[in-house]
Amino acid sequence: MNITTHQELIGWHRYLEALGPRLTGSESHQRFIEFLAAELTALGCEVQRDRYYFTRWEAQNWGLALQNANRSETAIATSFHYPYSGCTPAEGIVGELVDCGKSPGNFQQAAGKIALVEVAVPALPTMLFIHPTKAAQASATQLPKTLRNPTLGSFLGGPDLQAAKKAGVKAVICMWSNISPANAAAQYLPFTSSYQDCPALWVDSVGGQQLKQAAAQGQQIRFTLQATLTEQCPTESLYVVLPSQASNESILINTHTDGPNAPEENGALGLLALVRWFKQQSLERNLIFIFATGHFQLPQLGKHGQATSTWLAEHPALWNGQQFRAVAGVTLEHLGCTEWHDNRAFTSYQPTTQPEIELTYTTSPMLEQLYYTALLQRTKQRVLTILPINDIYFGEGEPFYKANIPTISLIPAPNYLCATPSNAAIDKLDFDLMQQQIETFARVIGLIDQTSASRLGIAEPQPFSLVGSLFRRMVGANQGH
Incomplete structure (x- = not known):
């Protein structure tokens, strides 16, 4: 299949x-949206735009400096800022550093002071939030019994900044633990917070130990987080329809366009290649490609969870039977990811030489069968098909499933997913794997297009467990939605 080439993928x-990080509503994000719109228009597509407005927070300068007895300052390296936390004056704020222990922390003792809170990345039992299908249970790719991931760690173990503000804390310093400094570096986490009005920064375990010693001595610290709040900031979702001449059925294909690095999110580039391919094919059904905004500011831009929920709410005629009836939803996210892990001592962060596990939701037996058929021509893969469990469905395929549309959703979850390195994490991508993933989805969309709605089936119900349901409530509470 001549869908794309290594050279094209590398160039993209x-x-x-x-561009740098394409955080929601930023200039670089809007430039990427315009790039996609121009490419789609050049392919002969009529590009539809949905514009939204939200209050955008943007960090500009941040840092920490311990105050020494001789009035000099000792800079402490930060890992990153805490998104949508708060802001300080340009000169920062100075206060006594207080060790409030492990998150969520005892903020009452830090009223009028600067709090230090330890945020450990837990090893979570995967059975609580990932449920392999029967076919996956018999495959060579096996799910690890536990998963340690900074994204989940920030959702579950991060401090309650609203509680800190209520207690009168001036600012919060979050100290990563159970994660190497290299893995913790520049992580844009948590990414699902609304504005907290309590400035916070991250430090790694090395800087955290320095700060713990300083807090034990009652030392003062200068905390700086300059940031701006822009009200009525515009951002846009795009979508295009590749029409069929004889059907009122549709296949929805989606991803999101905002993110802190290349793999998060490069799904839009996969969709761009797929649009070009299917423009040249004869279609049985209408293909609708959705490039959603708002994944990195869900509290303001996601109506019912993920960003695509807003598109579904605003365009019901394209999927609920008024104009078109969606028979399947297909989601591409995080293409070409390789696996990187910390060592057991959390002192080194290295590649494992394997692809990241290709977690793929397949929520009807026929869709799973078609997906495995599409995989047959792959020479490189590490696929694990899964079902939602305990009301947990990661990624932008979730709104389709909640709308009772059967889905296939690729959602690998590497440790670096939300990091913001200067090279956009391109060094962690395998472009051969990426090309094969895109080709797989071209094949499976083609197979879906040729399969009757009755055979495609409906979205299967998900399993629940008491412990898992409690875990889901914790995840939801800490994500703020």
Whole structure:
């Protein structure tokens, strides 16, 4: 299949690297949206735009400096800022550093002071939030019994900044633990917070130990987080329809466009290649490609969870039977990811030489069968098909499933998913794997297009467990939605 080439994929990702982080509503994000719109228009598509407005927070400068007895300052390296936390004056704020222990922390003792809170990345039992299908249970790719991931760690173990503000804390310093400094570096986490009005920064375990010693001595610290709040900031979702001449059925294909690095999110580049391919094919059904905004500011831009929920709410005629009836939803996210892990001592962060596990939701037996058929031509894969469990469905395929549309959703979850390195994490991508993933989805969409709605089936119900349901409530509470 001549859908895309290594050269094209590398060129597109170099463009993402040059743009820098495409955080929701930022200039670089809007430039990427315009790039996609121009490419789609050049393919002969009529590009539809949905514009939204939200209050955007943007960090500009941040740092920490311990105050020494001789009035000099000792800079302490930060890992990153805490998104949508708060802001300080340009000169920062100075206060006594107080060790409030492990998160969620005892903020009452830090009223009028600067709190230090330890945030451990837990090893979570995967059975609580990932449920392999029967076919996956018999496959060579096996799910690890536990998963340690900074994204989940920030959702579950992060401090309650609203509680800190209520207690009168001036600012919060979050100290990563159970994660190497290299893995913790520049993580844009948590990414699902609304504005907290309590400035916070991250430090790694090395900087955290320095701060613990300083807090034990009652030392003062200068905390700086300059940031701006822009009200009525615009951002846009795009979608295009590749029409069929004889059907009122549709297949929805989606991803999101905002993110802190290249793999998060490069799904839009996969969709772009797929649009070009299917423009040349004869279609039985209408294909609708959705490039959603808002994944990195869900509290303001996601109506019922993920960003695509807003598109579904605003365009019901394209999927609920008024104009078109959706028979399947297909989601591409995090293409080409390789696996990187910390060592047991959390002192080294290295590649394992394997692809990241290709977690793929397949929520009807026929869709799973079609997906495995599409995989047959792959020479490189590490696929694990899964079902939602305990009301947990990661990624932008979730709104389709909640709308009772059967889905296939690729959602690998590497440790670096939310990191913001200067090279956009391109060094962690395998472009051969990426090309094969895109080709797989071209094949499976083609197979879906040729399969009757009755055979495609409906979205299967998900399993629940008491412990898992409690875990889901914890995840939801800490994500703020």
